[in-house]
Amino acid sequence: MPDADYRIYALAGMALFAIGFYSMLVQAHLLRRIMALNVMGSGVFLVYIALGAQTPGPIPDPVPHAMVLTGIVVSVCATGLALALVDRAQAAASEVEPGDDA
Amino acid sequence: MTSRMPIGVLSLALLAALGWAVLSLPLRPAGLTAASLAKLPESGVTNPVTAVLLNYRGYDTLLEIGVLLLAIVAVWSLRRGEWPASHLHDRPLLMPLLRVVLPVLLLAAGYLLWIGAFAPGGAFQGGALLGGAIVLVMLGGLARRALAFERLLRAGLVLGVIVFAAVCAVTMLLTGGLLQFPAGTGGTWIMVIESAALVSIGLTLGLLYFGGRPNAHHA
Amino acid sequence: MTSAWAMASLVLSPLVAAALTFAFPRLGRSLALGTAGVAGLAVVRLMRLVFAGGVQTHRVSGWGAPLGIELRADGLSVLMLIVTALIGVAIALYSQRYFVSEHDDEARHRERYFWPLFLFLWTALNALYLSADIFNLYVTLEMLGFAAVTLVALAGTHAALTAALRYVFVSLSASLFYLLGVGLVYGQCGTVDLPSLAAQARPGPALWVALALMTGGLVAKAALFPLHGWLPPAHANAPAPVSALLSALVVKAPFYILLRLWFEAFPALMTPAVAQVFGALGAAAILWGSVHALFQPRLKLVIAYSTVAQLGYLFLLFPLTAAQEGGFMAWSGGLMLLGAHACAKTAMFLTAGNILHAAGHDRIEDLDGITHILPVSVFAFGLAGMSLIGLDCPRAAGLPGNGCC
Numbered sequence: 001m002p003d004a005d006y007r008i009y010a011l012a013g014m015a016l017f018a019i020g021f022y023s024m025l026v027q028a029h030l031l032r033r034i035m036a037l038n039v040m041g042s043g044v045f046l047v048y049i050a051l052g053a054q055t056p057g058p059i060p061d062p063v064p065h066a067m068v069l070t071g072i073v074v075s076v077c078a079t080g081l082a083l084a085l086v087d088r089a090q091a092a093a094s095e096v097e098p099g100d101d102a
Numbered sequence: 103m104t105s106r107m108p109i110g111v112l113s114l115a116l117l118a119a120l121g122w123a124v125l126s127l128p129l130r131p132a133g134l135t136a137a138s139l140a141k142l143p144e145s146g147v148t149n150p151v152t153a154v155l156l157n158y159r160g161y162d163t164l165l166e167i168g169v170l171l172l173a174i175v176a177v178w179s180l181r182r183g184e185w186p187a188s189h190l191h192d193r194p195l196l197m198p199l200l201r202v203v204l205p206v207l208l209l210a211a212g213y214l215l216w217i218g219a220f221a222p223g224g225a226f227q228g229g230a231l232l233g234g235a236i237v238l239v240m241l242g243g244l245a246r247r248a249l250a251f252e253r254l255l256r257a258g259l260v261l262g263v264i265v266f267a268a269v270c271a272v273t274m275l276l277t278g279g280l281l282q283f284p285a286g287t288g289g290t291w292i293m294v295i296e297s298a299a300l301v302s303i304g305l306t307l308g309l310l311y312f313g314g315r316p317n318a319h320h321a
Numbered sequence: 322m323t324s325a326w327a328m329a330s331l332v333l334s335p336l337v338a339a340a341l342t343f344a345f346p347r348l349g350r351s352l353a354l355g356t357a358g359v360a361g362l363a364v365v366r367l368m369r370l371v372f373a374g375g376v377q378t379h380r381v382s383g384w385g386a387p388l389g390i391e392l393r394a395d396g397l398s399v400l401m402l403i404v405t406a407l408i409g410v411a412i413a414l415y416s417q418r419y420f421v422s423e424h425d426d427e428a429r430h431r432e433r434y435f436w437p438l439f440l441f442l443w444t445a446l447n448a449l450y451l452s453a454d455i456f457n458l459y460v461t462l463e464m465l466g467f468a469a470v471t472l473v474a475l476a477g478t479h480a481a482l483t484a485a486l487r488y489v490f491v492s493l494s495a496s497l498f499y500l501l502g503v504g505l506v507y508g509q510c511g512t513v514d515l516p517s518l519a520a521q522a523r524p525g526p527a528l529w530v531a532l533a534l535m536t537g538g539l540v541a542k543a544a545l546f547p548l549h550g551w552l553p554p555a556h557a558n559a560p561a562p563v564s565a566l567l568s569a570l571v572v573k574a575p576f577y578i579l580l581r582l583w584f585e586a587f588p589a590l591m592t593p594a595v596a597q598v599f600g601a602l603g604a605a606a607i608l609w610g611s612v613h614a615l616f617q618p619r620l621k622l623v624i625a626y627s628t629v630a631q632l633g634y635l636f637l638l639f640p641l642t643a644a645q646e647g648g649f650m651a652w653s654g655g656l657m658l659l660g661a662h663a664c665a666k667t668a669m670f671l672t673a674g675n676i677l678h679a680a681g682h683d684r685i686e687d688l689d690g691i692t693h694i695l696p697v698s699v700f701a702f703g704l705a706g707m708s709l710i711g712l713d714c715p716r717a718a719g720l721p722g723n724g725c726c
Contacts (some may be wrong), residue, residue: 055133
């Protein structure tokens with residue numbers, strides 16, 4: 001571990017983040033946009049892990065690892081919430097004619 | 103198609119800034135590896151990641167268990183799930199598979215919970231397996247009756263938060279500090295928290311898969 | 322009660338109450354009232370401790386920064402906690418009856434889920450104002466965002482669901498921007514402890530990018546112009562108590578984190594140019610929000626656009642406090658505006674809820690004669706409006722120091 005350079009993974013994480021950001025803005029389909037958010041999230045987690053691997057010491061820094069575990073759980077919850085919301089909104093949209101909002 | 107151009111340029115600019123930031127970071131960031139290892143003997147576990155998750159930064163995890171519960175509350179508030187009862191019929195391939203896989207999954211979840219104190223593993227990893235087991239059970243139609251007991255499901259879902267909060271209150275009475283375990287007992291408290299969290303995490307993940315609250319009429 | 326117990330009960334009591342209201346839906350109303358009582362007492366206790374003994378910190382798990390998380394209550398946190406408690410209590414009381422008036426299954430469903438979501442929102446706000454750790458702030462921000470989005474969707478109408486959908490994408494991507502910024506800060510400084518960052522931070526590309534990412538995310542969550550687009554539909558289409566919570570409290574939380582980041586953690590990066598950018602965006606928000614508010618056909622949309630403008634006023638704090646003289650005055654004026662706006666907006670959205678309920682709609686041109694039906698509500702609405710106008714004038718006039726309106 002000591003001398004290896006893992007920054008390429010951090011750069012890859014940043015690339016994932018930018019790709020996800022682009023897709024989230026240009027995609028029209030809501031499912032694709034949720035997937036884009038997940039790609040952004042994976043990018044962030046990869047950056048954390050790569051930076052944790054850069055620290056000196058016998059093992060990689062455990063603090064970013066724990067943070068990523070927290071982040072993954074939060075992102076699973078976010079995905080579940082977003083999917084349920086999309087489904088509910090589309091069900092409501094099919095019941096109501098456009099422009100007929102209460 | 104025309105609106106993609108500016109967004110693409112924006113994303114590329116973002117990428118350039120992010121790459122620049124990564125490359126200008128110190129090659130060897132200070133980090134907290136040494137501090138984490140130095141306090142490890144006092145933490146009650148020997149796996150550094152578990153020590154961070156349940157001891158050094160246990161407060162994050164308390165809120166995170168709260169977020170998990172919030173997610174299922176939110177999803178249940180939004181819609182009724184497509185509970186499998188409607189498309190449940192005998193699945194000749196799934197049942198024999200379940201007979202083999204289910205005990206293994208449960209055993210592995212318990213093992214991951216236990217090993218988390220010493221090696222990679224813990225309540226979240228075990229909970230993910232448990233969640234997978236719950237999904238399989240539901241797909242197999244085995245849980246048709248269990249779904250009718252919505253109260254029991256709710257109790258299991260809140261178990262993690264309630265036990266975690268109770269541990270906070272009890273240890274605070276003993277030591278005066280939030281999530282400060284009495285010396286030498288960290289491992290026990292962590293195991294109590296993680297066992298309850300395992301149940302709630304597994305149930306939450308499994309029930310999130312169905313994307314809504316149970317519908318008693320289908321059960 | 323020591324400060325540690327006060328802080329712990331501010332986070333734990335709404336969290337446990339949220340879990341219990343989900344497990345036992347019938348207890349929702351009484352648990353919310355109980356939480357309001359506990360939180361109110363704890364805030365008062367904490368306030369007195371801070372007044373008597375200065376900043377209160379608590380090392381969670383006993384480690385202390387940088388390895389552990391620290392909770393901290395200073396003047397600003399206590400102010401935010403008091404505003405939260407005041408409005409939380411008001412909304413807990415208002416909502417005792419708000420959902421009861423309708424007797425169908427849908428209304429019962431809404432009430433059953435309103436209580437746990439409301440209590441989660443309260444947990445998140447209390448935890449956010451007590452946290453002195455920028456990663457822990459991320460977790461509280463996410464809890465806040467999830468609860469807020471779901472509360473908007475609780476209205477169940479097509480318009481509310483569309484607004485919630487827009488809100489969820491803004492909120493989630495903004496959180497990821499913030500989280501990435503936190504990662505870069507940790508890589509640069511080796512700590513995520515807010516008070517010790519100032520000593521560790523050396524201005525450089527990594528910190529600039531990190532701070533830009535976090536600021537971008539927080540500005541979107543605080544609905545500062547030009548990232549305010551999600552706010553009016555979300556705030557206008559939510560149920561009345563939810564609109565009040567969102568406008569009074571939820572958008573203030575990311576603003577509070579911005580203050581902490583720029584003034585406390587990274588003051589070295591707080592250049593006059595940065596302050597002017599915030600000021601310019603704030604000024605644009607005031608104009609944009611106010612002009613749009615004038616043209617809205619519905620009462621709740623007017624109030625929502627007024628929130629966009631009022632948030633602009635808050636961001637004027639950045640250039641005003643950066644000026645050497647009058648910095649303190651700007652702080653006290655700005656923070657008073659924050660508290661007053663929270664109270665006034667709560668009153669406005671709650672009374673708008675009454676009007677909506679009594680008239681069946683909130684189209685302004687058809688609200689003729691509503692004063693005869695709801696004299697008290699309209700009076701309260703007017704009072705809140707006067708509070709907003711009265712507080713605006715001295716700010717716009719360059720903040721004379723009388724400090725009271």
